[in-house]
Amino acid sequence: MSLRFLRCICICIVAAFVSAPAGISFATAPPETLILAIKGEPEEGYDPILGWGLYGNPLFQSTLLKRDENMQIIPSLATRYTQSEDGSEWLVNIRKDAVFSDGTPLTAEDVAFTFRKAKSSGGKVDLAHLGKVEVTGKYSLTFHMNQRDTTFINRFITLGIVPQHAYGESYARKPIGSGPYQLTEWTEGQQMVAEVNPFYYGEPPFFKKIVFLFTDEDTSFAAARAGKVHMVVVPQSLAHQQLPDMVLRAVKSVDNRGLMFPTIPESDVKTTEEYPVGNSVTADPAIRKAVNLAINRQALVEGVLEGYGRPAYGVCDGLPWDNPENVISDNDIAGAINLLEQAGWHDSDGDGIREKDGLKAEFTIVYPASRSVRQYLALASADMLKKIGIRARVEGKNNFEEIRKVMHRDVIVFGWGSHDPIELYHLYNSKYAGIGYNNAGFYTNPVVDSNLERALAAGSFDESLPFWKAAQWNGTTGVNAHGDAAWAWLVNLDHTYFVHKNLDIGTSQVEPHGHGWPITANIEQWKWQ
Numbered sequence: 001m002s003l004r005f006l007r008c009i010c011i012c013i014v015a016a017f018v019s020a021p022a023g024i025s026f027a028t029a030p031p032e033t034l035i036l037a038i039k040g041e042p043e044e045g046y047d048p049i050l051g052w053g054l055y056g057n058p059l060f061q062s063t064l065l066k067r068d069e070n071m072q073i074i075p076s077l078a079t080r081y082t083q084s085e086d087g088s089e090w091l092v093n094i095r096k097d098a099v100f101s102d103g104t105p106l107t108a109e110d111v112a113f114t115f116r117k118a119k120s121s122g123g124k125v126d127l128a129h130l131g132k133v134e135v136t137g138k139y140s141l142t143f144h145m146n147q148r149d150t151t152f153i154n155r156f157i158t159l160g161i162v163p164q165h166a167y168g169e170s171y172a173r174k175p176i177g178s179g180p181y182q183l184t185e186w187t188e189g190q191q192m193v194a195e196v197n198p199f200y201y202g203e204p205p206f207f208k209k210i211v212f213l214f215t216d217e218d219t220s221f222a223a224a225r226a227g228k229v230h231m232v233v234v235p236q237s238l239a240h241q242q243l244p245d246m247v248l249r250a251v252k253s254v255d256n257r258g259l260m261f262p263t264i265p266e267s268d269v270k271t272t273e274e275y276p277v278g279n280s281v282t283a284d285p286a287i288r289k290a291v292n293l294a295i296n297r298q299a300l301v302e303g304v305l306e307g308y309g310r311p312a313y314g315v316c317d318g319l320p321w322d323n324p325e326n327v328i329s330d331n332d333i334a335g336a337i338n339l340l341e342q343a344g345w346h347d348s349d350g351d352g353i354r355e356k357d358g359l360k361a362e363f364t365i366v367y368p369a370s371r372s373v374r375q376y377l378a379l380a381s382a383d384m385l386k387k388i389g390i391r392a393r394v395e396g397k398n399n400f401e402e403i404r405k406v407m408h409r410d411v412i413v414f415g416w417g418s419h420d421p422i423e424l425y426h427l428y429n430s431k432y433a434g435i436g437y438n439n440a441g442f443y444t445n446p447v448v449d450s451n452l453e454r455a456l457a458a459g460s461f462d463e464s465l466p467f468w469k470a471a472q473w474n475g476t477t478g479v480n481a482h483g484d485a486a487w488a489w490l491v492n493l494d495h496t497y498f499v500h501k502n503l504d505i506g507t508s509q510v511e512p513h514g515h516g517w518p519i520t521a522n523i524e525q526w527k528w529q
Helices: 003-017 108-121 153-158 217-225 285-294 297-303 333-342 372-386 400-406 422-428 446-456 461-472 518-525
Strands: 034-037 065-067 073-075 078-083 089-094 130-137 140-145 181-187 191-196 209-213 231-234 246-260 309-311 362-368 391-397 411-416 487-500
Touching: 034 217, 065 153, 073 078, 078 153, 089 108, 108 130, 108 140, 217 231, 246 372, 285 333, 285 372, 285 487, 297 309, 297 372, 297 487, 362 372, 362 400, 372 391, 372 411, 372 487, 391 400, 422 446, 422 461, 446 461, 487 518
Parallel strands: 034 209, 034 231, 362 391, 362 411
Antiparallel strands: 065 073, 078 089, 089 140, 130 140, 181 191, 191 209, 231 487, 246 411, 246 487, 309 487
C-alpha cells in the first residue's frame, strides 16, 4: 500500500470527522465547535509538574501570573505578590473565587502542593532555589528561597496549579484545573476535545468547545484546504500557499534552531547510560568559530524558511537579556578559511577536507527525521561548510530517544527559545553538563559560570541583565561566536498559521519554542467576527 494512498485515507477520515455542523456555514455564523490543527500533543500528558505549559498556555490549569500581548507580567490566580528586600521570600495572595473544574475550591494548599510536588519530582520545572512553601492562610502563602533567584518569578507564570485532592498517576491523562477549558476527551495520536470550564473565574471564552487534531502536516493542510478546520499551523515552506477563506498569520517568535557542538575531545568516558561523549573535531574552538563564520544565516531564512524568520546569533535574540554583540558578520568564507589555516587545519592531500594532526575536519549533523525544517537546515549548513573544507555528514534519527544516544558525540540541530533567562543558565552552566538535553555538549567556562551565578543572585531582574549579557560576551570571553562558540545558532522561526478569515485571535505574544500551544495564550480573547 503506497504512502500517498494512506495519506488519502487519513485525509478522508479527518474530513469526515471535522465536517461543519448541519446548517452552519463558517462564513455566516459562529461554529458550535472550533477545530484547530496546531499539533502540540504532549507525550507525557497535560501535567504541569511534568512540563506541560512550560512553553505556552497550559489551557486546563491556571498560573499565579501570566504575560499579556506586550510581554508584561499581569495577575491571574495571584492578587498580590511581593518579594522581600533581601530576596529570601515571596509573599503571595490568591483570589478567593477560583474553582477547579470538578467544583472544588482552589486554595493556597493547592498552590503549595503544586510547587512542593514539582520540586520533589525533579522534572522540567527548575525549583532548585526554592527552599520551602509555607501556607499562611486559606488564600495566602510564602515561598522561602534557599538562594536569591532573579528568574523565580517566571515559575509563577509557567507552572499550572494542580488540585491536591485529585492529583495522582492518572492526572496527566485526565487533568483537572481552574483554567478556561477542561479536557473532556483525548484519543491519543488523533484528537483532543476541550469544553469550557463552567467554574472558570475569568471572562467566559467565546467558543464553548474546541477540538485539537493531532494529524501530520500533509493531512492537516489538506483538511484546511477542504475548509474543515478553523486554524492550521504549517511549515514555513507552505506559508505562501493560498487557502480558501483563510488568511496567513505569521507570529514572531524566539523559537530558534542551532547547531549544538560537543566541546570536549572524544575519550573512553561515557554517560551513566553508556552513551559516548566528546568529539575531537568540534572540541577545537577554531572549528566551531569557522562554522559560525561560514554559515549564511540570511540565506537559510530565505531558502529554508521562505522568509518567515530571521537570523539567530544566540538563544535569546531580542529579549532583554540578549547581548547585541552576539551578532557577527556571517557568510564570511575567507575569514573562516583564514581562521582554520591559522589553527593548523590544512587540506594537505587535496581531497577538499582539511586535516590536523591526522584528524579529518568532519563530523555528523543529526536531526529528528520528522522535522523537515531541521532537515533542510542540516543539509544547507553541510553544503555551506564544504566551501571551507569541512565535511558534515547529515543523518536523521527516528526519535529523540535515538538522538539522546549520540547528542554528546555528534552535532545536533536543536531548538530552544523561552521567555525565561533560566534557559541561558541551563544551556551553558557547567553544572548542567550532560544533564538531560541542557548542556549536552559538556561546555565549561568558569568565567561564564560566574556570570550566570551572579545573574541569578542579583538584587533585581534589571540588575541581573549585565551579567546575563556578560555570560554571552564580556569583551574577552563568553559563549557566543566571538568567544567559545559553543553553538552555531542559525535562525529564529516565525510561527506560521492559516486562520479562518472570521476567526479573530487578537494580538499574539512573541511566541516561545513551539511545544504546546503558545498561539492559545490569549484564547479568552478569541471570537467570531
